[in-house]
Amino acid sequence: MADLNAPATSDLRPSGGDRIARQDEPVWDIIELLFFAYRDFVSEPDDVLAKLSFGRAHHRVLHFVNRNPGMKVAELLDILKITKQSLGRVLKQLVDQGYVVQKEGANDRRQRLLYVTSKGETLAIKLAGLQTARVARALGELGPNGYEAARRFLTALIDSDNRDGVLRIIARADRARRQRS
Amino acid sequence: MADLNAPATSDLRPSGGDRIARQDEPVWDIIELLFFAYRDFVSEPDDVLAKLSFGRAHHRVLHFVNRNPGMKVAELLDILKITKQSLGRVLKQLVDQGYVVQKEGANDRRQRLLYVTSKGETLAIKLAGLQTARVARALGELGPNGYEAARRFLTALIDSDNRDGVLRIIARADRARRQRS
DNA sequence: GCATTTAGGTCAGCCATATTGACATATTTC
DNA sequence: GAAATATGTCAATATGGCTGACCTAAATGC
Incomplete structure (x- = not known):
């Protein structure tokens, strides 16, 4: 196993081990590490979702609904920054397959407040568990x-x-x- | 401006300010911060690319070719983890529009080694500059x-x-x- | 009480980016 | 000379974004 505590590019850096911002020089390593880290971060959930014929879009919806029970559709749209047409497609599938339910708002009956079912919660927690394991392992290092x-x-x-x-x-x-x- | 140095969830954490791994409890905050951070991290390049009728896929190709001049197609496929059919489409557009050139390998004439043109390099650096500014600002905090x-x-x-x-x-x-x- | 606004849904079509599978060509290697 | 390798391409399909138009039901404002 490579020595992960040794900076991969230490020979580029001043002695303190920390980066002194060189003007005009892109921080190539952080940019690329973000790409690779994010790619791997979503890959395990993607695999689980694929077996259910779901995609990353379903994951995001399920995740935020699970975390914010009773959330309004408009709030979810604002978080995801997608159009309601795009949301509508994946949300409908999650509802039809029993992962999410919509309840009429008590005060405002126009609202369709979003909740996960126990089936939805189980999946949401399973997916979060995969990502948590990765993050916990990383933090442990x-x-x-x-x-x-x-x-x-x-x-x-x-x-x-x-x-x-x-x-x-x-x-x-x-x-x-x-x-x- | 909110006090960014105060942990948003400090009331959840033990006194040291650091997280003690609670078994079974997902690290919701890191999971969500990764989502939001990555979303914003790619948004500015996306806007620039959209004006050129390019997408994120073009960005990734251009980025890695710029960083690794003379790279083989197979290497690029391995990094991006996509199929050659998917790569083919965006690569063709980059070549047709003069951002990337392919040269026959000197040793192995089957290879089509990839290089950015000066036009390609200019765009790659412009995009990296946007992301670098964000990262540098973040590191500065x-x-x-x-x-x-x-x-x-x-x-x-x-x-x-x-x-x-x-x-x-x-x-x-x-x-x-x-x-x- | 009626007009307007708001919350949400839906239809239709388009585009980007990914996939699988099959096949083609040139070149290198054994 | 056969097999493996590097790359390219055609066709079909799926996902998940988008715009634009239009709809219902309920709340709100005067």
Whole structure:
């Protein structure tokens, strides 16, 4: 096994081990690592989904509905940044096959609030489990501050004008989950 | 602006600020941050490409050919993990429009080695510049060890049976680049 | 109470990008 | 000379985006 603690490109870097931004020089390694990491990150769920004749689009819908029970269709569209026609297709399949149900809003009866069924929750958790195993393994290879560093780096990559919204979505889902459990 | 240094879910975590792996509990935040971060990471290049009637597939081809001049078609297929039919379509468009050229291999004349033209290099660097600006901004928000931590985290996310290969590809491209410049 | 807005759904068609399978050509290797 | 290799191509199919148009039902505003 290669020495993963030795920077692959250490000979390019100053002694501190940290990158000093060279103007005009792209950060090729981070760009490529993001590509490879994301490719592998979604590949295991993709395989599971393929056996159910589902795709990555179904995963995203199932994931966010599971995390935010009772979410409005409009909220989901905003998170996924796709059109309602695109959502409609995959959502219909998830509903028809019993992974997701829609309930009329109590206050506003125009709303079709989204919930996973127990079948849907089982699948959502199975898929999250695959990704969690990967992330946990990765964090395990890092030092004690790995989780915090990863979280901060990923957060900082998000569009700054969107970041607060994203963090709110995540925090809200965490809070709701904690209350249910 | 929200306090980005305060963990969004700090109330969930033990005092050290670091995550202690709770068995059976998915790392929802990292999973979702990866989704949002990657979505934004590719969005600016996507916009530029759309004006040229290109898509993300063209970006990936152009990127890796630019980084690895003289690369074989088979290598590219292996990196992208797509079929040659899928590659063929986008590669043909890049060649037809003068972004990429193919040269017969000197040793093995069956090979069609891939190179970017200066037009291709210009576009590749423009796209990498957008992503570099985002990464540099993100790293700038982190501490002095941010770059190293990000690199290690992303590396650790990659399939372990593939990681050495990926690191070799990146290191090789870096070495070749250094020699050219 | 009626007009407008909002939440959501749907039909039709188009495009990009991926797939499988079959087959073709040139070249290298054994 | 046969087999393997590198690459290209044709045809069909699937997924998941998109735009544009149009619809219903319910809430909201005056």
